[in-house]
Amino acid sequence: MLVIGLTGGIGSGKTAASDYLADKQITVVDADLASRIIVEPGQPALEAIRQRFGEQVIQVDGSLDRRALREIVFADSTARRDLEGITHPAIAAEIIRQLQQSSSPYTVLVSPLLLESSQHTLVQRILLIDVPEELQLERTIHRDGVDEAQVRAIMAAQMSREDKRRRADDIVVNDTDLTQLHRQLDKLHQQYLKMAAGNDGVSHGKT
Numbered sequence: 001m002l003v004i005g006l007t008g009g010i011g012s013g014k015t016a017a018s019d020y021l022a023d024k025q026i027t028v029v030d031a032d033l034a035s036r037i038i039v040e041p042g043q044p045a046l047e048a049i050r051q052r053f054g055e056q057v058i059q060v061d062g063s064l065d066r067r068a069l070r071e072i073v074f075a076d077s078t079a080r081r082d083l084e085g086i087t088h089p090a091i092a093a094e095i096i097r098q099l100q101q102s103s104s105p106y107t108v109l110v111s112p113l114l115l116e117s118s119q120h121t122l123v124q125r126i127l128l129i130d131v132p133e134e135l136q137l138e139r140t141i142h143r144d145g146v147d148e149a150q151v152r153a154i155m156a157a158q159m160s161r162e163d164k165r166r167r168a169d170d171i172v173v174n175d176t177d178l179t180q181l182h183r184q185l186d187k188l189h190q191q192y193l194k195m196a197a198g199n200d201g202v203s204h205g206k207t
Contacts, residue, residue: 002106002196003099005123007114009161010154011140012129013174013181018110020185027102029095031111031119038090039064045090052082088117095122106196115159115167125195127188128168131175133161 006021008014022028038045041062049069050058057069073080099107099122108127111119120126131139133155140151165171170191172184 001099001102002125002192003123004106004108004192005114005120005126006108006110006129007112007126007164008129008174009131009133009136009158009164010112010151011136011138011143012131013139014110014112014129016178016181017127017129017172017174017185018108020182021108021189024189025104026189027104027107029098029102029107029109031091031095031109031113034094034098035087035091038087038094043090045086048086049083052086053079092119092122095119106192112158115164125169125192126167127170127172128164130161130165130168130171130173135175 006014006018008017018028018030037043039049040046046058046064049064053069053072057065057072059065069083073083095109099109109119109123111117114120114123114126136155137148137151140146140154141148144151170188172181172188174181
């Protein structure tokens with residue numbers, strides 16, 4: 001199975017890109033969605049989080065209090081590593097489960113932390129949705145209603161644009177409009193279909 005890892009910085013247009021490929025009947029597995037599924041009530045990861053961090057991170061209805069947990073792990077690097085030790089294996093297992101269920105010619109794994117985590121080992125090629133940093137800033141402020149300092153802090157915590165470009169196999173520059181984005185994706189879609197059919201040249205030596 002050919003799995004394409006789709007990534008990009010905040011505000012780059014990952015969702016617009018993955019939605020377009022999904023419209024072409026390509027299965028899209030979303031790492032962010034997987035990270036929410038594994039902490040739903042009744043899931044082992046949520047119970048492990050409860051055991052480690054206490055009832056203060058559990059809401060009255062039994063669901064995870066994300067804000068309370070975020071405040072704890074942002075202030076304590078040991079707590080953050082403990083949380084990652086709980087969630088990362090569970091997220092990977094959920095992603096693999098969804099990938100194995102895919103029946104489309106190729107499958108897309110969308111993850112903002114594809115290159116920062118071990119998730120890149122689950123893919124054969126890496127597709128980067130790339131935009132200039134100032135455009136990332138502008139789009140995210142407009143979309144999320146947050147201030148510039150907060151967006152810059154998020155960007156600083158992610159892998160640099162240069163490093164992402166270096167490690168990507170395919171790069172789509174999303175600095176104009178959806179028409180241009182879709183035109184670039186159409187070419188890659190055809191390329192990926194040929195790769196999936198021929199099962200050759202499907203390695204990503206840049207990672």
